[in-house]
Amino acid sequence: MKRLLLILLLATAAHADSGLIRLSETASPWQVTVMTDPTPIREGLVDISVLIQDAKSDAAVLDAAVMLKLKHAQSGLTVSTEATRQQAVNRLLYAAKFIVPAAGEWTVETHIEHGDDAQVIAWSFTAANPLPPLAVIWPWLLPAVLAIAVYAANQRLRQSRGAAQRDQPNEH
């Protein structure tokens, strides 16, 4: 049996960018703010977004290159991904959506380059174990349960209305 790339659709469950502010610090010549979603971060899809502002004027820097390099403390596993404005909903931010492949401690180096300036900002996070699939998908199964419940109620009401009509004395 020929094997092809396998993808896990569950890992694509959507997250918005921004989210929890992880750090906001001055890294001359910028003020850099890093946000993550979801909270808490779990093994699976995460969104890391970075806001780069001119430290003096607060003006957003929109043409930097931002690279995220992650390392898993326990296994040494590394993940590199580029954060871009195209991936962000908030187009002032640089966002990267990617799969965190394992729970545990992760250190992140945020590499920023703009013109002649470059900075590396280090930070870390702990990724929790992924939620059980049902905890993620239940809102999408709820409509079936509700629809069947509404159908059952509808049938009951019809039945009782039918019975009431049958019980009414015939006036003619």
Place this chain on the structure above:
Amino acid sequence: MSDVTRAILSSWTIDPWPLVLAVVSIAIYWRGWRGLSRTQPKRFGRWRLTAFIAGVFACWVAIASPLDAFGGLLLQVHMTQHVLLMMIGPPLLLLSYPGIPLLRGLPRTARREWLGPFLAAPTVRRWFHFITHPIFGLSLFIVATWLWHVPVMYELGLRSSFWHEVEHGIFLGTALLFWWPVIQPWPSTPTWPRWMLIPYLLVADVQNTVFSAIFVFINTPIYGTYAASPALFSIDALDDQATAGAIMWVVGSSTFLLPVGLIIRRLLTPNLVPVPTPASGKTPVDISLTVLGDSSSRRPAHGRSDLLRMPILGPALGSLRFRRAVQWVMLGIAAAIVLDGFLGPQMSPMNLAGILPWTHWRGFVVIALLVAGNAFCWTCPFMIPRELGKRLFNPTRRWPRAIRSKWLAASLLLVYLWAYEVFSLWDSPWWTAWVVLGYFAAAFLVDAFFRGAAFCRWVCPIGQFHFIESMASPREVAIRDADVCKSCTTHDCIRGGPGGRGCELDLYLPSKQGNLDCTWCMDCVRACPHDNVGVLTRNMTDDVVFGGWRGALGQIGSRVDLAALATLLTFGAFANALGMVGPVLDFEDGFAASLGLASSLIPASLVLIVVTCLLPLIVLPVVAWIAMRVSAMDIGLRNLSCRLAFALVPIGFSMWVVHMLFHFFTSLGTIVPVTQRVVIDLGGNAGDPAWILACCLNVPDWLLPLELLLLDLGLVLSVVAIHQVTRTVTQRRTAAAAVILSIPAVALLILGVWIVLQPMQMRGTILP
């Protein structure tokens, strides 16, 4: 425009679900409003429609526009979002008098059969009276406003998109209840005298003033998130907070005090507009069937929407010339598939034969079945060799009586499912080309020998798929008015006449029910001299529930061959999907290795046979037997099993749709580079093939929710169908019997959910 402004203006959160909800609700309102604006032009002027659209738009802007993208960084933006959801959107929605137009805009069956019993139920009316009472609305509005702005709750909304959506939903819901007595949308009647709304609105304004003043005057940031936020646009956290309070204050007070002024003016000039008086009874709203225009219980003959009456689409669908033109185009595509399959690269995602039939065509087929019906038999290119065979040989033989059943087609279908899985047909352009060629040859030969549509009716596995799955489609080819058929003397729809040939599938329109065996060829439409055939809407469960007489199809509820075909397709949907998920592939590989086999042909065959044949053969009769024991039924075990097989068609169909759409949406772009490659191979210039489109696109994040919702739909339709079947065969313990009979449907849903949660093969794409 500066780069920053451009960036801000392009920060839209285009989540498909709210957008779909907004568009659908506007479409439903518009449909209902159109009729009402003709019968009650004063009450339903154009501005009501405008108010509804504006209300929906305000709510959508709140959650989709840059307001949402920036709400997490600036409190004032977040507060503007809340203002739209609480003070702007809801009053506009209520000003449109949404209840009746929305109800009238729904399909008649949904209105009468689904919602009717609820609208008429005293309990529901009492509940509605309770929740629209001013005291309830005001209290809830105030509690929601304050509670969700307590730091713990507010931060919860900021950190979790789920709770953020709950928060917004609660704001919108409570605001609708709060504004209800103020606007008192027709046909509701007020609970309080009008003057009482003055203190009502003033109380709301006072609490809003206190609430806003806290934000304006407090000199520490209330929310940790905004305190830690970077000073976007040089706005510091305290300024941001004060501005947020000011927005709430100004907009809130304006929206609360404006109606106060209007009410006072009305009270002081009583002749201006008649003031509604409080209801004497307990129900403030009378959404009776009379108000809805549904007082007549007789369904009008032309009450169903008819695709053939639609502009452009209707004439196109009914035109034989247009159909032939489309079939020739499809034949050209089939020829390209065959040629590329034989001559092109043998890597399936690079070959027309590897993508068009398996990814694109199947995707379009299931979409057409889901939104309309068997539209793809209408475009079928195999019709051309069939017609050729008929012209050349003018056959008069009838299909042999001994095989005048679906057993042959069901066997061919099983062989096809098996070959697809074990020989990975989808991954072999060469084999695909042979399959297409073989199909053309079979269509030609069968119809050259036998009269009528013998190939479609008794042989074609693809046609059987369309026939069975279109049982759950929302449209059917059917007569428009039974009375016209009663007085018809020619019956050209079956015999043929000046308008063209009659039904080749022997379906006599007055006794035709549903889509089984109907190729949507429209011959009957053209043949009928009374223009009495349409492509009409119907309940998606009608076809699978009706087990009675269907003309040439006979007593369908007792046709084991048809039930077997339906079962094969229902369980085959799951077997086919199981063949592409990681754990099953691992199991098959492991099983093959443990037997020392070089390929997983035997394990894959076993999985298919067990799931498509053995499992239903055991489960359906057992479940039917238990249900018969629980409730004394007026039906035999065989017939009940057959009826159950048909009732399970929707859940099987939903699995096919899920599976096909997964490949369709993950591999849609492949057609671009493959077409470029073909053009280049033919010596043309189409630029460098954009192979990036065939390998590396992100899987859309709405795909999983869509798949789950489709499975939901399948389950609900199957359960409803099972209940309706149960009602027709027993009067005792109907609910218990229906629950037992629904077990296979629920089990299939669970299996379907498990499948979509597994790692899946990305067929039709190139490995990055």
